[in-house]
Structures are given as C-alpha cells and as structure tokens.
Amino acid sequence: MQNRRNFIRRAAAMAAILGLDPARLFRASDEPQKNESLRNDPLFAGGHIISTWEGGLVANAEAWKTIAGGGYAIDAVEAGVRVIEADAEGGSVGIGGMPDRTGRVTLDTCIMDHTGNAGGVCFMEDIVHPISVARKVMDETPHVLLAGSGARDFAISQGFQTRDLTTPKSRAAYEKWLETQQYKPIINIENHDTIGLLAQDMEGRLSGACTTSGLAFKLRGRVGDSPIIGSGLYVDNEVGGATATGLGEAVMRTVGSFLVVELMRGGLSPQAACEEAVNRIVARMPVDQLQVGYLAMDNKGHAGAFAIHPGFNYARTLAGQTDLIDAAHAIE
Numbered sequence: 635m636q637n638r639r640n641f642i643r644r645a646a647a648m649a650a651i652l653g654l655d656p657a658r659l660f661r662a663s664d665e666p667q668k669n670e671s672l673r674n675d676p677l678f679a680g681g682h683i684i685s686t687w688e689g690g691l692v693a694n695a696e697a698w699k700t701i702a703g704g705g706y707a708i709d710a711v712e713a714g715v716r717v718i719e720a721d722a723e724g725g726s727v728g729i730g731g732m733p734d735r736t737g738r739v740t741l742d743t744c745i746m747d748h749t750g751n752a753g754g755v756c757f758m759e760d761i762v763h764p765i766s767v768a769r770k771v772m773d774e775t776p777h778v779l780l781a782g783s784g785a786r787d788f789a790i791s792q793g794f795q796t797r798d799l800t801t802p803k804s805r806a807a808y809e810k811w812l813e814t815q816q817y818k819p820i821i822n823i824e825n826h827d828t829i830g831l832l833a834q835d836m837e838g839r840l841s842g843a844c845t846t847s848g849l850a851f852k853l854r855g856r857v858g859d860s861p862i863i864g865s866g867l868y869v870d871n872e873v874g875g876a877t878a879t880g881l882g883e884a885v886m887r888t889v890g891s892f893l894v895v896e897l898m899r900g901g902l903s904p905q906a907a908c909e910e911a912v913n914r915i916v917a918r919m920p921v922d923q924l925q926v927g928y929l930a931m932d933n934k935g936h937a938g939a940f941a942i943h944p945g946f947n948y949a950r951t952l953a954g955q956t957d958l959i960d961a962a963h964a965i966e
C-alpha cells in the first residue's frame with residue numbers, strides 16, 4: 635500500500651515536472667481497443683444500443699446519431715441519457731426528478747468506457763446533467779466518485795450552471811406524499827426513475843451510463859446502486875456490459891452489474907447472466923415488494939434482460955433498427 639502511495643506521489647511529481655496532467659497517469663490507455671478476434675467474428679455487427687424502460691427509445695435515437703456517425707460509444711451513452719435528464723415531464727433524473735423526503739432532488743450517476751475508465755457523482759443537487767459531471771470526474775480527475783456538495787462544487791468549477799430541479803409536477807407529487815408519508819419503494823413501469831444505457835460503437839468499443847434521482851421520497855442522504863461502478867453499471871470490453879434498475883439496495887447487496895458481466899465472462903449468455911443475477915436476489919431476500927431488472931449485452935451483438943416481476947422493458951437498437959422489448963421475469 636505504502637509502495638503504491640509512494641509510486642503515486644512520485645508519478646504525480648514527475649507529471650508536474652513534465653507539465654502533464656497527473657489525472658491521466660492513473661488511467662487505462664485512451665487508445666481505442668482494437669480487438670481483432672472480435673472484429674473477425676461473423677456475429678459481430680457493431681452499432682448496438684440497449685437502455686432501460688420505454689424512455690430508452692428517445693435516448694437510443696440520440697445515442698445512435700453518434701454511433702452511426704462513427705463516433706465513440708462513450709460519447710453516445712452520454713448524449714443518449716442526457717435526453718432523459720433534460721426531460722422535465724419524465725419524472726426521471728435531472729429536471730423533474732422525484733425529490734427525497736425533504737423535498738430536494740438528489741442525483742446518482744455513473745459512466746464507464748471501453749478501457750475501464752469510470753466516473754460518477756452521488757447525492758448531488760441542482761445540476762441538470764449529472765452524467766456530464768460524471769464524465770468530467772472520469773476525464774479530469776484521478777477519482778471515480780464525488781459526493782454531495784463536493785460533487786456540486788466540482789460541477790460548478792467545470793462550468794455547469796445550477797438550477798432548481800423541481801417542477802410543478804414533482805412538487806405536487808411531493809405534497810401528496812406528505813399527506814401519508816408512506817415509504818414504499820415499489821418500482822415498476824409506471825414509476826421508474828432511472829436510465830441505464832449500454833452501447834457498442836462500430837469499432838467494437840463498449841461503454842455505459844446510468845443516471846437517476848433514485849427512489850422517490852428516499853431518506854435524505856440515501857445513495858443507491860446507480861452511481862456505484864459494479865452495482866448500477868459495469869462494462870468490460872473483453873466481455874460485455876450490464877446495468878440495473880429497481881431497488882438499489884438489492885442490487886448493491888449482490889453487486890449486480892459486476893456479477894452479470896462476470897457470469898458472461900464465465901460463458902453465460904447476457905440473458906442467462908441476467909436471470910442468474912435476479913435469481914440470487916430472489917434466493918436471498920423477500921421480493922414480494924421488491925423489483926429489480928437487469929439489462930446486459932455481450933460484445934458480439936447479443937442482449938438479454940430479466941426482472942423479478944413483470945413490467946420491466948427495454949429499448950434495443952441494432953444496426954439502426956429500434957424495438958421496445960418486454961423483459962421476462964422470475965415471479966408472476
């Protein structure tokens with residue numbers, strides 16, 4: 635540990651002498667990954683996007699513009715989820731996101747690229763596009779996750795504007811919730827609040843993004859799975875990527891997205907891996923009031939999705955054609 639600390643200190647000092655950005659020293663290579671065996675695989679099509687829920691349709695359409703233009707998957711995933719963050723009507727992350735039990739909107743977000751670089755923000759307020767702040771954490775700092783007022787201050791230092799993220803609709807929902815103050819973290823198609831989006835570009839580079847305002851009326855300070863690399867999102871270009879939606883606590887307890895990717899590494903298809911990860915939750919905790927959905931793709935153009943209960947769906951774009959697909963589920 636000490637050796638590593640000394641190494642980092644020495645490397646940072648060296649970077650300063652050479653006039654380099656020290657943040658860049660601690661990251662994996664920025665070179666596009668050229669995976670020749672993948673590109674020679676007859677199944678590899680390139681240009682594949684999947685994202686959670688029906689809102690994914692518009693997110694995929696935006697992400698596809700980057701992919702179709704020959705751009706990087708990391709730019710596509712950021713552009714795609716920004717559409718959802720900016721949608722005030724969606725009741726989703728960003729403007730109009732559901733507040734916590736004190737009436738304030740707090741945001742959980744992360745992003746990961748084809749080289750294993752990652753960035754995230756959690757418990758952050760007042761910024762419309764947390765995904766772009768997460769991208770800045772990844773690109774401009776040696777860190778992976780910034781929280782709360784520190785994340786907000788960092789965003790401001792990077793030129794992001796602040797604004798009140800509540801809307802008349804979200805304030806009305808909060809006022810109504812105050813009448814009973816019941817905390818029922820049931821998540822389904824009517825009240826979901828997250829977008830997880832995975833994309834593979836034409837060069838075979840995989841990236842992912844996950845962004846949310848988390849559970850409606852959550853305890854102040856609660857952070858879910860969505861900004862946690864390995865829980866709400868994980869990408870490994872050698873294997874594939876996965877993202878989660880639903881009750882973050884169940885995902886975090888099983889490190890869900892990392893689990894799905896590791897299961898794929900072990901040979902399972904994206905579908906079988908999502909099923910196994912859901913089954914782990916079902917085996918370990920009471921699930922009658924608990925929804926979790928996983929969505930995954932491998933690096934050869936296959937996708938899979940599975941949820942505990944009915945109602946989870948996802949948007950899939952392959953070679954420019956988009957479909958909305960109902961996920962299979964464990965319990966009727």
Ligand code: SD4
Nearest residue numbers: 827828848858879880882
């Ligand atoms: C969370 N996983 O904060 C998120 C919520 C979610 O659809 O996915 N909603 O626990």
